[in-house]
Structures are given as C-alpha cells and as structure tokens.
Amino acid sequence: MTLFLSTFINKLDKKGRVSVPASFRQCVVKHSFQGIVVFGSYKLPTVEGMSFERMERLSQNVDTLDIFSEAQENLTAALFSDTHMLPFDGDGRVLLPKLLLDHAQITDTVAFVGRGATFRIWNPTLFETYQAKARQLIQDREASQNA
Amino acid sequence: MTLFLSTFINKLDKKGRVSVPASFRQCVVKHSFQGIVVFGSYKLPTVEGMSFERMERLSQNVDTLDIFSEAQENLTAALFSDTHMLPFDGDGRVLLPKLLLDHAQITDTVAFVGRGATFRIWNPTLFETYQAKARQLIQDREASQNA
DNA sequence: TTCTATATCATGGGTTTTTATGGGATTCAA
DNA sequence: TTGAATCCCATAAAAACCCATGATATAGAA
Numbered sequence: 001m002t003l004f005l006s007t008f009i010n011k012l013d014k015k016g017r018v019s020v021p022a023s024f025r026q027c028v029v030k031h032s033f034q035g036i037v038v039f040g041s042y043k044l045p046t047v048e049g050m051s052f053e054r055m056e057r058l059s060q061n062v063d064t065l066d067i068f069s070e071a072q073e074n075l076t077a078a079l080f081s082d083t084h085m086l087p088f089d090g091d092g093r094v095l096l097p098k099l100l101l102d103h104a105q106i107t108d109t110v111a112f113v114g115r116g117a118t119f120r121i122w123n124p125t126l127f128e129t130y131q132a133k134a135r136q137l138i139q140d141r142e143a144s145q146n147a
Numbered sequence: 148m149t150l151f152l153s154t155f156i157n158k159l160d161k162k163g164r165v166s167v168p169a170s171f172r173q174c175v176v177k178h179s180f181q182g183i184v185v186f187g188s189y190k191l192p193t194v195e196g197m198s199f200e201r202m203e204r205l206s207q208n209v210d211t212l213d214i215f216s217e218a219q220e221n222l223t224a225a226l227f228s229d230t231h232m233l234p235f236d237g238d239g240r241v242l243l244p245k246l247l248l249d250h251a252q253i254t255d256t257v258a259f260v261g262r263g264a265t266f267r268i269w270n271p272t273l274f275e276t277y278q279a280k281a282r283q284l285i286q287d288r289e290a291s292q293n294a
Numbered sequence: 295t296t297c298t299a300t301a302t303c304a305t306g307g308g309t310t311t312t313t314a315t316g317g318g319a320t321t322c323a324a
Numbered sequence: 325t326t327g328a329a330t331c332c333c334a335t336a337a338a339a340a341c342c343c344a345t346g347a348t349a350t351a352g353a354a
Contacts, residue, residue: 010304010305011304011305013305014306014307015306015307017306019305022303022304037152042282042286055150056150059150070284074281074282074284074288075285076263077281078281078282079263080150080153080261081153081154081261081262081278082153082154083152083153084152085152085153087340089340089342091303091305095338095339160315160316160317161316163329164315166314166315169313169314236329237330237331237332238313238315238332239314240314242330
C-alpha cells in the first residue's frame with residue numbers, strides 16, 4: 001500500500017492519543033522513521049499529514065533555491081517550524097500536539113482522510129461541511145460551463 | 148533524526164541556562180562535539196544554531212564564494228566574528244552568552260525554532276511577529292502567481 | 295454451511311522512563 | 325576570593341512502554 005486512501009473515524013482518548021488507521025501505517029512502515037509528519041494547514045482548519053520521506057523530499061526542493069533568497073527564507077520558516085514528527089507507540093497510535101488539535105478544532109473524534117501521497121486529519125463535522133462545499137463548487141462550475 | 152523540526156518554548160533560569168529540546172539534542176548526539184554551535188543572525192534579532200559538523204562544512208564553503216558577494220559578507224560575519232560553542236550540561240542544557248541574549252532580546256523564555264539543517268533561537272514574541280510576516284509573504288506570492 | 299481457532303485492530307489503562315526545571319554543592323578562573 | 329561555570333541530585337509533568345479487552349475479520353475443520 002503506497003497511497004493513503006479512504007476515510008477513517010477514530011477516537012481521541014484522555015491522553016490525547018489516537019490510532020492511525022492500519023492501512024495508513026502500512027504506507028509508512030517500510031520507511032526509516034516509524035511515524036507520521038504533520039503540520040497545520042495554512043488555508044483550512046485541518047492538519048496535513050505525510051511520511052517522513054516525503055517531507056525530506058519537500059525540504060530538498062527548498063534547499064535547491066538560492067540560499068540567500070527571500071523566498072527560501074520564508075518557505076523554510078513555514079515548512080520546518082510548524083512541522084511535527086509523531087512517532088507511533090507500540091500500538092500504532094500518535095500523540096497529537098495541542099496546537100494542532102486547536103487549529104483543527106478536534107476534541108474527541110478524528111477523521112483521517114486519504115489524499116493519495118498525503119492525508120488530512122479533520123474534526124469529522126468540519127470535514128463533512130468542507131466536503132459538501134467542495135461538491136457544491138464542482139456542481140456550480142459544471143453548471144456555468146454548460147450554460 | 149536528521150532534521151531540526153517544530154518549535155519549542157523553554158525557560159531561561161536565573162543562571163542563564165536553558166534546556167535544548169530533546170529532539171534537537173538527538174540531531175547532535177551522534178557527532179563529535181556534545182553541544183551546539185551558535186552565532187547572532189546578521190539580518191534578524193535571533194540566534195542561528197546548528198551542529199558542529201555543519202559549521203565545519205559552512206566554513207569550508209566560504210572560501211569558494213565570490214569575495215564581493217553578499218553571501219560572502221554574511222558568512223564571514225557569521226563564521227568568524229561571533230560564533231560560540233555551547234556544550235550540554237548533564238541535563239541537556241546550555242548557557243547562552245549575554246551578548247546573544249541581548250542581540251535576540253531574550254529575557255525569560257526562549258523559542259527553539261527548527262529550520263531543517265539548522266535552527267534559530269528567538270524571543271518567543273519576536274518570533275511570532277516574524278513568523279506572521281513570513282506567512283503573509285508566502286500568501287502574497289501565491290496570490291500574485293495565480294493572478 | 296456452521297462452528298471454532300486465530301489474527302488484527304481500535305481502545306483503555308497502569309507502569310516506567312524521559313524531560314524540563316529548580317537548586318545546592320563543587321570547581322574554576324580572574 | 326569572589327563571581328561564574330560545572331556537576332550533581334530532586335521533582336513534577338509529560339511521554340513512552342506494556343498489557344488487557346472487545347470487536348471484527350479470516351481460516352480451517354466438521
């Protein structure tokens with residue numbers, strides 16, 4: 001399994017732990033770091049997730065920019081300072097940092113949403129709303145194109 | 148762990164000591180010098196930090212740069228005027244030199260900010276301001292590209 | 295099929311270890 | 325000898341580790 005697929009709803013326990021869906025864990029186990037890499041989305045109330053390897057590749061792309069460029073400076077600031085490495089415990093759970101829980105307005109249940117090479121972590125209710133709006137936008141666009 | 152990631156806020160005690168975040172220490176323990184290498188940023192009110200090994204590589208690269216380039220100017224200032232080696236004490240803390248505390252306007256709390264191969268040490272309040280600006284610039288850039 | 299043994303998974307909770315922090319004591323250097 | 329730096333230990337909170345349970349799925353035998 002190399003792709004993050006489908007949606008899973010899991011519980012957040014009192015200690016702040018949540019099980020990463022087994023199929024998502026499969027996408028990561030063969031890699032060097034046993035866990036996931038996450039950061040708060042800049043545009044949406046959700047948490048972006050991926051494997052450590054993908055994050056490394058992202059960071060290499062940043063490195064190829066001019067070392068003293070302004071763009072490099074800003075991208076580096078954003079990429080690394082807000083990123084968290086979350087190791088699995090023995091049972092495939094991770095501890096979500098409070099800052100990210102707040103950002104995504106997550107309290108007791110968590111939606112893991114596959115997006116191919118990455119995934120997102122949502123408050124399930126917010127995800128439903130977001131999903132509905134996205135569908136609506138697609139329909140509107142089709143309607144305007146056919147008009 | 149090869150990358151400095153995330154942001155940690157720690158306290159400066161009366162003796163001027165501060166705990167280096169455990170995950171940052173992991174990036175350094177396998178190297179020869181048990182500690183970090185720091186210098187005041189040339190452009191920002193912050194302290195640049197990295198492993199001793201990376202500092203060595205930086206100093207080797209300085210020679211290959213154009214003598215009159217801005218890069219040369221920056222690196223020379225950084226590398227040879229104001230660099231400190233800060234060894235860990237038994238509990239993973241370092242003693243920040245007064246000159247650097249003043250330069251970064253640090254008094255009682257310290258933000259360790261990951262930047263991949265390096266990190267920065269900020270006054271947490273100043274960092275928030277800087278970070279907000281960086282994010283704004285990224286969004287402006289994206290907006291202009293999509294226009 | 296139906297029943298049973300096995301494996302996986304999400305979840306809960308107890309225990310141990312790590313971490314950040316404070317402070318006393320000792321060493322060092324000007 | 326006096327202030328600073330280093331070493332050592334204590335503590336509380338957080339994180340990591342370990343094991344148990346119930347639900348679900350799977351496989352194989354009757």
